[in-house]
Amino acid sequence: QSVLTQPPSVSGAPGQRVTISCTGTSSNIGAGYDVHWYQHLPGTAPKLLIYANTYRPSEVPDRFSGSKSGTSASLAITGLQAEDEADYYCQSYDGRLSGSVFGGGTRLTVL
Amino acid sequence: QVQLEQSGAEVKKPGSSVKVSCKASGGTFNRYAITWVRQAPGQGLEWMGGIIPISDTPRYAQKFQGRVTITADDSTATAYMELSSLRSEDTAVYYCARGGVSGSHLGWFDPWGQGILVTVSA
DSSP states (O other): OOSBBOOSEEEEOTTOOEEEEEEOOTTTGGGTOOOEEEEEOTTSOOEEEEBTTTBOOTTSOTTEEEEEETTEEEEEEOSOOGGGOEEEEEEEEETTTTEEEEBOOEEEEEO | OOEEEEOOOEEEOTTOOEEEEEEEESSOOTTSOEEEEEEOTTOOEEEEEEEOTTTOOOEEOGGGTTTEEEEEETTTTEEEEEEOSOOGGGOEEEEEEEESSTTOSOSOEEEEOOOEEEEEOO
16 A cells, blocks of 8 residues: 555557646645656666656656646656556655655556 | 666575665765665565665665665765565565755655566575
8 A cells, every 4th residue: 555646557549648646645745745756667777757746857758747736746748659658656755754655656558 | 977786686585684785876975865665576666765875874664664774885885775584575676766855865766776686585
C-alpha cells in the first residue's frame, strides 16, 4: 500500500493526451511538499521527468507537464508516442514519516 | 555532469547481509543526499533511506529501521547501503540516486545509478 495513490494503468492512442494522477494526504502533498515524476522503462534506471511540481529538465520534451493542487498532483502527456510506453511514478516527502514516498506507479500503454 | 556507478549483482543466502556501493563522479558529492531506492519484482519503487555525506546523519524508512545502514566516504565519493537479515522478499533491484537539493533530504532524485540486482535464495 503506497502512501501516494496512482491509477494502476492508463492508455491512449498515438497523438492523444493522457493524464496520471497522484493523490496524497495532509502530511505530504497537502503539507506543501513538492511532487516529482519519473519515467521507468524495464531494465533501465528511472528518469526524472518533472521536478518541483512543474519544472522540466532541459532534455525532457515539452509534451510532458506537471501540476499540483491541494493534496493531489498530475502528470500530463500530450502528443502520445509509442516510446512513451513505460511506468510512471510520483514522489514527494512525507513530514509524518520523515522521508520520501513514492506512488505505486502507473503503466502507460500506447494503443 | 554527475554520474553514479554501482557495484555488481549479488546472490545471498537468507539471514545474511549484503553491502552495495555507489560511486559518484563528475560533480559535488558531499553536499547532496545519496538516496537508496529498491524495486522488487512486479512491484513499484520504494524509498529505503539516504545520507548527506557532509552531515553524515542518515535517514531511514521506518520499514527498514534496524536492518539497513547507509554510509558515505567523502574521500572516495562513494556511498554504501548494507541490508542485514536478508529474506527472499529482499530480492530486488537496488538503485542509488542523488538528491536534487543541496543539503536537503527533500527534493527530487537525479541522476540514478544503473541498479544492482540482489537475489536472496537458499
